[in-house]
Amino acid sequence: EAQVTQNPRYLITVTGKKLTVTCSQNMNHEYMSWYRQDPGLGLRQIYYSMNVEVTDKGDVPEGYKVSRKEKRNFPLILESPSPNQTSLYFCASRPTGERQPQHFGDGTRLSIL
Amino acid sequence: GDSVTQMEGPVTLSEEAFLTINCTYTATGYPSLFWYVQYPGEGLQLLLKATKADDKGSNKGFEATYRKETTSFHLEKGSVQVSDSAVYFCALTTAGGTSYGKLTFGQGTILTVHP
Numbered sequence: 001e002a003q004v005t006q007n008p009r010y011l012i013t014v015t016g017k018k019l020t021v022t023c024s025q026n027m028n029h030e031y032m033s034w035y036r037q038d039p040g041l042g043l044r045q046i047y048y049s050m051n052v053e054v055t056d057k058g059d060v061p062e063g064y065k066v067s068r069k070e071k072r073n074f075p076l077i078l079e080s081p082s083p084n085q086t087s088l089y090f091c092a093s094r095p096t097g098e099r100q101p102q103h104f105g106d107g108t109r110l111s112i113l
Numbered sequence: 114g115d116s117v118t119q120m121e122g123p124v125t126l127s128e129e130a131f132l133t134i135n136c137t138y139t140a141t142g143y144p145s146l147f148w149y150v151q152y153p154g155e156g157l158q159l160l161l162k163a164t165k166a167d168d169k170g171s172n173k174g175f176e177a178t179y180r181k182e183t184t185s186f187h188l189e190k191g192s193v194q195v196s197d198s199a200v201y202f203c204a205l206t207t208a209g210g211t212s213y214g215k216l217t218f219g220q221g222t223i224l225t226v227h228p
Contacts, residue, residue, distance in 0.1 A: 004156075031213075031214065033215070033216075035216075035218075040220050041220060042117075042202060042218035042219050042220040042221050043157075043202070043216070043218040044218075045215050045216070048213065048215065050213060056213075058215065090156055090157065092157075092216075094214070097214075098206060098207075098208040098213060098214030099145040099164055099206060099208055099214065100214070101147060101159045101162055102159075102216055103159075104149075104156040104157040104158070105156050106154075106155055106156040107155075107156050
């Protein structure tokens with residue numbers, strides 16, 4: 001089954017404790033992206049990757065890092081999480097072609113205390 | 114920059130009622146338009162799309178028409194069901210420039226359908 005898999009689905013942690021949210025896709029997509037969803041704001045892009053070893057900032061990159069060492073994986077790293085990063089996070093991927101729709105994972109709900 | 118504005122929710126309807134969720138956009142290029150749906154506890158699923166003016170996207174009884182002259186992409190369904198209760202997002206993407214196909218989303222509209 002074609003899918004985007006995120007882990008963990010839920011995480012409660014404390015300020016300053018480094019964490020990584022993993023994302024993996026099995027569709028051989030070149031493009032991957034991370035979004036955060038906040039009430040009243042819709043989804044906003046954090047980082048994206050056009051292909052292996054090619055990443056760039058989205059609209060709200062502060063406080064986040066990413067890497068793309070393999071085509072299928074695109075982890076999101078919070079090196080020193082803060083309460084304002086409490087949110088619902090989605091990973092997405094799409095094939096080559098900027099007008100292609102993106103496929104989303106089921107989301108990761110992070111709570112930073 | 115690009116932006117999407119959706120009608121504010123929440124929207125509450127009775128089963129079999131007619132649904133309209135308004136969506137308007139501004140875009141620097143020629144956008145492709147999407148409606149995504151998010152059921153409780155799940156990720157976003159593509160509901161329908163349209164890539165050029167006057168295209169009509171349709172799926173599961175939902176429809177939306179790409180209106181370039183009014184920069185709109187309103188979502189409609191003739192008879193909603195309880196199972197349609199979800200959050201609906203209008204979104205666009207443009208090719209070229211520095212966006213690299215980034216999705217720009219509206220704020221989402223919560224739909225609740227009662228039996």
